[in-house]
């Protein structure tokens with residue numbers, strides 16, 4: 001095991017490489033992931049090491065290769081697929097929600113579905129309405145899937161490793177605005193455990209802020225701003241959307257009495273509603289103010305830069321929301 | 327024409343163009359080319375955001391097809407759609423303003439480079455999801471059939487799109503319903519960084535159409551008059567209730583897939599061969615040989631188009647940014 005600084009993108013590559021070395025039943029499929037290493041270079045070097053049989057460039061056919069992953073999984077392989085932009089999950093939605101997610105159940109629990117679907121999503125790069133979604137809410141309501149959301153290089157490495165070893169279908173929602181983020185990653189870890197719930201990234205007694213993916217960094221920045229005003233915010237990375245486990249968040253709220261949840265999703269149907277509802281059910285008496293949700297507005301992503309920036313929750317908005325509840 | 331491919335002639339009689347129209351086709355192509363060159367320059371100046379997909383090399387397809395259409399026809403196209411929009415008469419300043427994220431953009435700065443739309447010109451939509459425009463074109467063609475006004479819908483897409491499910495469903499629907507839709511496949515041999523031979527069992531995509539018993543024509547997509555000659559009879563047949571046609575235009579993109587792609591994966595000999603077959607050069611030579619366009623006139627046309635593109639971009643860049651204070655919900659729901 002060695003710890004080194006690497007980018008989120010490199011962490012993804014490292015996890016894929018280690019797991020493909022570890023188990024010859026793994027293979028990866030996706031568009032332009034062969035010789036060119038992937039449009040976001042998240043498969044760099046894999047083709048050279050593992051060859052065309054295990055690093056498979058596919059035609060533009062998400063329904064085809066995602067559906068094929070189910071066939072592979074049912075017959076002894078451990079397929080990984082890359083969805084270039086999470087928005088394209090829309091194309092293969094049926095294979096995932098009616099197939100991959102339900103097949104084990106419908107077989108009476110007789111089959112394992114060891115599939116990893118990696119989808120690179122998120123806003124902030126001026127890619128407009130059809131190339132900026134994270135797909136968290138789309139996928140949140142599908143029983144049978146596990147959904148993890150890495151917010152740092154170390155999480156990207158760990159979650160992907162664990163997802164590949166998992167015998168369930170795991171959707172790894174990566175964020176394109178984080179691809180160049182740097183951080184320490186302990187690589188060469190043999191058996192990484194799948195996260196079972198959120199994680200406290202920064203302790204604080206005055207308020208609890210919960211976030212996912214790129215919103216975690218915004219929440220941490222908000223906590224910095226609040227500290228300058230003598231307010232200590234606890235920042236929690238939700239990490240796992242499915243299964244959703246709010247125990248840690250409830251514990252935190254019992255200490256801070258204030259809850260703010262931040263997500264890069266449209267307001268209606270966003271996962272923060274679930275978190276708020278569960279916390280209210282479990283820890284109602286501990287809340288000093290109504291919990292707040294900070295989300296994208298309920299309209300598609302505009303293209304023009306300032307408009308996109310205005311939509312995405314900012315550290316300032318998060319800090320101001322916390323203060324308004326104190 | 328790409329090595330190994332032969333153009334197939336449709337059975338219909340050609341619909342001739344006047345000399346002036348043939349020269350106009352050249353002008354349209356020059357305008358598209360100069361627009362895209364200006365997009366590239368504006369991109370480098372930081373005026374275009376996110377990504378953009380230029381159509382340099384594909385101009386003959388946009389110009390030749392648009393020439394065969396009526397103002398009340400419909401077009402569906404893709405993220406690589408600047409040429410289709412311009413050939414259809416989209417205002418260049420409004421297009422630049424959209425790429426620059428300005429209030430005066432054709433979509434008010436909400437759509438961006440990948441989604442230029444102008445419903446009043448029949449430009450029903452630019453689809454960023456590969457293949458998504460084909461079923462939509464089927465719907466517009468069904469609408470045309472129901473309305474009974476002899477309109478058609480033209481649907482542009484790439485070679486890569488013929489591998490996605492939506493393509494096949496749309497082709498089948500169009501044929502069984504005998505819809506007035508013209509599927510124009512711009513086969514530039516690549517989908518992003520991957521060559522067609524990696525993803526598709528053959529390079530002549532007209533073969534796809536035969537599986538649906540659809541009329542199909544293979545044409546040199548860099549020869550604007552050939553594109554027109556293939557499209558006009560297909561359009562006429564569709565207007566008369568004769569059903570859809572699949573037109574495969576062999577062409578090549580001069581630049582990378584999108585602005586970040588230097589296109590290193592292409593064989594330099596292949597690139598060079600296609601650059602020699604630049605659709606603008608080819609048509610200019612034909613016009614010169616026929617005594618319709620002298621060198622000076624051609625050069626003047628180019629300078630004029632370049633200046634016009636620059637002026638349109640300058641005006642677009644001077645416009646106000648799209649406002650963050652607008653009523654987005656009114657843009658989302660009626």
Ligand SMILES: Cc1ncc(C[n+]2csc(CCOP(=O)(O)OP(=O)(O)O)c2C)c(N)n1
Pocket residue numbers: 031060062084088091406454455456457483484485486487488512514516517518583
């Ligand atoms: C469903 C879907 N999958 C993947 C992509 C990413 N993508 C954008 S363009 C493109 C290549 C399309 O190739 P082609 O249809 O030949 O059109 P061209 O870009 O060559 O004009 C790909 C894979 C997408 N936009 N939509």
Ligand SMILES: [Mg+2]
Pocket residue numbers: 484485486512513514515516517518
């Ligand atoms: Mg192509």
